[in-house]
Amino acid sequence: MKNKWLLIVLGAFLLSCSSAKIIPFSSVKTPKSPDYSKNESWAVLPGQYPEALSELAKPSTTKEVDVFFIYPTLFSDKKDPAWNADIYRPDIREEVIALSVTNQASAFADAGNLYVPFYRQAHYKVFDNKLRPIAGDTWTIAYEDVKAAFEYYLKNYNDGKGIIIAGHSQGSMHGSKLVKDFFDGTDLQSQLVAAYLPGAGIEPLYFSSLKPLETPEAIGGYVSWNTYKSGKLPKSYKSYYKGRVTSNPITWNGLETTTFENHKGLLYYDKEIYPESITIELIDGMIWASLPKVPKRFFMSFIKNYHAFDINLFWKDVSENAVLRRDQWLARNASRYSN
Numbered sequence: 001m002k003n004k005w006l007l008i009v010l011g012a013f014l015l016s017c018s019s020a021k022i023i024p025f026s027s028v029k030t031p032k033s034p035d036y037s038k039n040e041s042w043a044v045l046p047g048q049y050p051e052a053l054s055e056l057a058k059p060s061t062t063k064e065v066d067v068f069f070i071y072p073t074l075f076s077d078k079k080d081p082a083w084n085a086d087i088y089r090p091d092i093r094e095e096v097i098a099l100s101v102t103n104q105a106s107a108f109a110d111a112g113n114l115y116v117p118f119y120r121q122a123h124y125k126v127f128d129n130k131l132r133p134i135a136g137d138t139w140t141i142a143y144e145d146v147k148a149a150f151e152y153y154l155k156n157y158n159d160g161k162g163i164i165i166a167g168h169s170q171g172s173m174h175g176s177k178l179v180k181d182f183f184d185g186t187d188l189q190s191q192l193v194a195a196y197l198p199g200a201g202i203e204p205l206y207f208s209s210l211k212p213l214e215t216p217e218a219i220g221g222y223v224s225w226n227t228y229k230s231g232k233l234p235k236s237y238k239s240y241y242k243g244r245v246t247s248n249p250i251t252w253n254g255l256e257t258t259t260f261e262n263h264k265g266l267l268y269y270d271k272e273i274y275p276e277s278i279t280i281e282l283i284d285g286m287i288w289a290s291l292p293k294v295p296k297r298f299f300m301s302f303i304k305n306y307h308a309f310d311i312n313l314f315w316k317d318v319s320e321n322a323v324l325r326r327d328q329w330l331a332r333n334a335s336r337y338s339n
Contacts, residue, residue: 025136265316
């Protein structure tokens with residue numbers, strides 16, 4: 001299972017090389033929708049934390065801030081004809097826990113009560129431009145699940161607490177729309193601690209009132225970044241990355257370069273934290289990261305695209321920053337809890 005996290009990086013290549021027949025969305029049965037009134041539709045709820053998550057963080061059910069986390073694309077089997085994941089399939093549920101919850105959502109567990117809904121994520125093939133004409137409502141189904149989960153959360157769990165929205169890749173894409181629909185210029189904006197939206201190319205004018213957070217303690221806005229190996233650029237750089245919002249996930253300010261000493265720690269596949277392991281350089285729309293100083297780093301030397309590791313590389317940095325922003329929000333909203 002730990003090796004699959006690396007294999008996700010190769011998903012686009014595997015799909016392009018596949019000889020499997022791609023069936024149009026209209027010819028495939030849509031999986032049963034989640035029922036968010038039932039615990040089985042949530043990968044994580046306060047008091048319902050997987051063991052692997054508890055090993056990395058100290059989850060609490062008494063925090064006055066919540067974290068709503070949306071996982072990335074894990075549904076990538078090139079032989080699977082489905083366009084949306086069936087959340088009731090054991091293998092899909094296990095991947096969400098073993099890969100995204102353990103490696104990514106865990107970074108936010110110290111900052112607030114963690115909520116991670118299962119949703120009918122879109123299959124990786126939805127990102128293939130050649131297949132989009134037959135993708136039908138694939139993306140809409142995925143987002144509508146996320147939206148329904150958030151609406152249920154607001155009505156039944158939130159009770160006026162501060163909210164951190166977090167995700168990665170497909171999760172950040174759905175997360176950015178969620179933030180736009182529910183927080184951007186609305187009354188709920190006052191409850192937004194921060195939105196962590198890595199792995200999604202967010203244009204500077206996407207939100208009407210929300211702004212990128214440019215200091216470590218700033219609240220009420222969002223951060224986003226996309227990571228690639230130093231000196232390398234993807235073929236889609238100009239069309240997708242250039243000009244997009246790029247935050248510094250180590251110093252959380254305007255610095256364009258960092259030192260090893262700045263880096264608080266990455267989470268590796270052995271579940272160990274390795275501090276002072278990377279340096280980064282911010283370029284237009286992207287982060288260049290050095291080859292991490294970790295065991296068996298030889299194998300990582302062959303990887304150019306660090307997209308799958310957008311959170312892992314900065315796990316401790318993200319974790320501590322989320323706690324800092326939480327504390328800032330609580331201090332600013334102390335009157336909410338004075339009685």
